[in-house]
Amino acid sequence: MKKIVIIGGCAAGPKAAAKCKRINPDNEIELYTKENLISYSACGLPYFISGIVPNINKLIIRTKEDFEKNGINVFLNHECIKIDPKAKKVFFQNEKETSYDELILCTGSIPKKINVKNSHLKNIFNLKVIQDGIDIKKMTEISKSVVIIGGGYIALELTEAFVRNNLKITVLEKNSTIMPLLDTEISEKIKNYIVEKSHVEINYIFNDEVEEFIGEENFEGIKTKNGKIINADFCVIATGVVPNTDIAKEAGIETGTTGGIIVDNKMRTSIQNIYAAGDCTENIFIPTKQSVYLSLGTIANKQGRIAAINSSGEENDIKEYFDGILGSMVTKYFDYTVAATGLSEKRAYELKNYINITPITSTIEEYDKAGYMPQIGILTVKLIADKRTGEILGAQIVGTGDADKRIGTIAAAIRANLTVSEFLNLDLPYAPPFSSTIDPLLTATYKLKEMMDK
């Protein structure tokens, strides 16, 4: 029997708590969060704002009471302010403290700050916690226009939400196009689709940043570094997050170059009996074996589980490890899906002098089903491989067809170091309503193979 204390209540924390209890019902579990609720789907917030999810309570996965029924002690409104690893104690803002045998840090991430004039104005929002979603939805209902700062996937999901609410939208992105983690020509395709298909005005501003926010008390607009002035009723900052690691660092826990807590494959930090999981950690990116920082709910859930298994069990029993990520992602704009995994071409070329790879890529555009079926979609499939070893390194798939599950197949291939030649004849299921006889994935692979043989 152990006393396991978990800090953080969004994804990794609740997952870890439930798993710790399940592994050994005798374990004493305490779950602390600074928020006034736990275990909710932050990823669902854009769909609440859009109106697709009609009730915010639907995003709450399990309540304090649900956990307490299972014998897990939940402490809401407890913000952890200090860890004392020697005394094995944790301290909270409300002067409470607790001791632990094992500690799991799931302190998550915080929005990147924009330090410019007037960033304190009302009606400038982040989209991070439940309350943000509620606040933005309220503004959406009483507003006519919005500025989104940042052009990544949260911005994409918010764009759909705001289009559904007939807002005039300005997106300000410091890079030259949206979704800057993807390759530029793929991002351009997505942007063109959005501009073409939207019934409201969407104004994209690229290669520019906020110089200052305009307004007295309330947000009234932005001035950009290039001197543009955009007036709008409210603003959402969606420029990404950074790991929330202050208390960890103060306790002497090592963080990496990305700012995230360094963990091993058992989710152990540099200090004994302290584990970390989710958005507060940095991870090994499988295709390059380098440390990266990515904030994703899937990673948080998996790591919460692994941290629980390793902290709850006896050392010799442990048979589960977390061995890295591929950065697999999916998002959508109405019926247009954007999914990716592994290395982009861009990133592959940046890295090719540091890690030993010779990137080659193929891009094809194909129907996602037999050409004679109704409701056919079109997919653009881009594959990235290493000409030297033949291994598949990454993929980006966008379009009106089934992109994400195909990315799942590529993720399995990358995870298993499958080569182009091995993937070429992969036996994918086929029937006319589901794919073409030669799936777009394979057509793209054929093209890679031709380049390999040249």
Added chain:
Amino acid sequence: MKKIVIIGGCAAGPKAAAKCKRINPDNEIELYTKENLISYSACGLPYFISGIVPNINKLIIRTKEDFEKNGINVFLNHECIKIDPKAKKVFFQNEKETSYDELILCTGSIPKKINVKNSHLKNIFNLKVIQDGIDIKKMTEISKSVVIIGGGYIALELTEAFVRNNLKITVLEKNSTIMPLLDTEISEKIKNYIVEKSHVEINYIFNDEVEEFIGEENFEGIKTKNGKIINADFCVIATGVVPNTDIAKEAGIETGTTGGIIVDNKMRTSIQNIYAAGDCTENIFIPTKQSVYLSLGTIANKQGRIAAINSSGEENDIKEYFDGILGSMVTKYFDYTVAATGLSEKRAYELKNYINITPITSTIEEYDKAGYMPQIGILTVKLIADKRTGEILGAQIVGTGDADKRIGTIAAAIRANLTVSEFLNLDLPYAPPFSSTIDPLLTATYKLKEMMDK
């Protein structure tokens, strides 16, 4: 420059012809078929019968003229009756003959015959070639009832087509449930869904076979071995196919225990300069390394391609092989998808004393998306693994969610010999409209892992 003769015009043949020409435009290509058209999607016929595909011409992928524009000589209505491997000649029913440098046999498959009384009656159909589809559609339009003999995936697709046309349906299957290649409890789920959701009467008869067909000139009904009499307006026999290999055998080409032509990984038969591809061949089933016979359009296309590459190129240039199949399949009944790959539990237990495996399985039922999203589906995921090595051997996924692409991911995992432990933390893309944070595939894998560790 070579003269390459290809026999067969459905899937593998046209694929091989196009690829041969592409590899070397100087190659002289002759493509022979006994039918009066080439290159069509036989898999699309159920959707033509249902009315989803409004025009039979939509199923024709390329015409004789399309091929001839690319310099491929197409001979319709030429049934090959003899191969003379010594003289390197092929003979046809119309007394024509041709010589070859390389010959590719894509003679396909023929329906299994039911040798019972009155099997010559009118209005008893197979569903194999375009004309069958046209004939069955005509009958569907003027009929009120139908008997389908066989309960596999063609029967399932025809059931949907006939339900859409308000026919009363009887399905006669000699096994104890439909889709007999799947595990029984999965098949039962599919059957229950069909029975529950259909607005017309569907009468399933199991563990029984046709004793005789009833009728004078036209089909009027069947009498079963158990003495049941079923009257109906027409009948479709969907009991599967056998490889069409008579002329190959007569030429001395080796066939295997399954009846299919034996080919190596370059699609070479036992006789020099003769290749075979598609439904006329038998294949290596990757999970067991045994020979199996499966008739699937995806296999035909891939093999046609590999046969073309190997027959057209110079021996030393060849860098592509066909190394076996997983038996991946997908079909659907309205919004209910049925997909599978690799070994079933049933088959794994049958084999476990012949090949060294210790089968374990897990089955879970989960939402296919975040629980709060609209239009959510439910999937049943069954995984089969080898406790000895930890390798995933097979999967069956059925339900109202995205089953087939998830099967594609498992297919990649089996192809790459991924173990349960390696698959466990697979980085699959997640967003609420596409999956749950922990995809059903992973939930099923977690369960397998627990069984492995016991």
